[in-house]
Amino acid sequence: MAVAAMLFVGFSCNPESNDPQKPDDGKDPEPEPEPTEYVAKIAVDGDFADWAALPAGSFSKTYGDEEATHPALTHCKVYADAQYIFVYIEWDTDIVEADPGDINNLDEYGDPTGLELVPFHVYINTDGSDATGGFSDQFSDANIDVLLEGFLYEVDEPGVSMKIASYEPSAFAWNGDVNGKGWTWADLGGVTCAGAGIDGKYELSIKRDDLKELGQPVADEFSIGFDIQLAWDSVGILPNAAPSEDNAAGVLASLKVTTQK
Ligand SMILES: [Ca+2]
Numbered sequence: 200m201a202v203a204a205m206l207f208v209g210f211s212c213n214p215e216s217n218d219p220q221k222p223d224d225g226k227d228p229e230p231e232p233e234p235t236e237y238v239a240k241i242a243v244d245g246d247f248a249d250w251a252a253l254p255a256g257s258f259s260k261t262y263g264d265e266e267a268t269h270p271a272l273t274h275c276k277v278y279a280d281a282q283y284i285f286v287y288i289e290w291d292t293d294i295v296e297a298d299p300g301d302i303n304n305l306d307e308y309g310d311p312t313g314l315e316l317v318p319f320h321v322y323i324n325t326d327g328s329d330a331t332g333g334f335s336d337q338f339s340d341a342n343i344d345v346l347l348e349g350f351l352y353e354v355d356e357p358g359v360s361m362k363i364a365s366y367e368p369s370a371f372a373w374n375g376d377v378n379g380k381g382w383t384w385a386d387l388g389g390v391t392c393a394g395a396g397i398d399g400k401y402e403l404s405i406k407r408d409d410l411k412e413l414g415q416p417v418a419d420e421f422s423i424g425f426d427i428q429l430a431w432d433s434v435g436i437l438p439n440a441a442p443s444e445d446n447a448a449g450v451l452a453s454l455k456v457t458t459q460k
């Protein structure tokens with residue numbers, strides 16, 4: 200709008216102009232003001248330059264400790280806006296090796312025979328409160344309200360080296376004691392996630408509205424953690440710490456995230 204107005208001023212100051220464009224005679228319908236369009240700062244496309252471009256302080260991050268008991272997850276960044284939670288995660292490809300199976304020999308489910316799935320979990324303290332949730336097994340604040348359980352798996356496509364193909368999680372609510380432990384979750388339903396990446400580096404988005412519809416709205420201030428598994432055992436957890444005398448399990452609090460608006 201501002202540009203159009205400036206151009207019009209320029210035109211009216213130049214009456215000699217033979218510009219065939221007619222000045223606005225007021226009969227043309229006024230254009231509707233454009234609604235402010237949502238543009239995500241992160242595109243889930245397997246290109247991580249967008250993460251590098253985020254302003255410092257607008258996202259949360261943590262690095263894994265090499266001495267951790269479950270060291271396979273090495274780095275993560277989390278950026279949240281009003282619509283999505285975006286996650287960037289790195290893992291040690293020497294530890295997390297999945298068998299893509301035989302794509303020429305599909306099983307009864309249409310998956311390559313021998314395909315080995317890599318469970319990847321996102322744990323969210325959706326309400327940001329330590330007075331709800333649990334799972335002290337992996338997080339010292341034991342405040343996790345929602346678990347997203349999905350799988351990363353590698354595919355062998357013609358002309359493409361191994362890459363990570365999918366993260367389509369189901370959501371579960373903490374169903375155990377407040378601040379308790381154990382694998383105690385109640386099925387909530389599916390959520391919409393998009394993911395892309397290469398072996399060892401992956402980005403994904405979690406749609407906040409989906410969690411809201413499942414009765415788990417995500418507060419502006421929330422916290423989050425992750426694990427990656429092989430044969431249903433955690434081999435990587437973030438945040439993590441090296442085990443010590445005071446902290447034999449090497450657990451840390453979940454990573455705090457502030458929604459950017
Ligand atoms: Ca990207």
Ligand SMILES: [Ca+2]
Nearest residue numbers: 328331332342
């Ligand atoms: Ca909580």
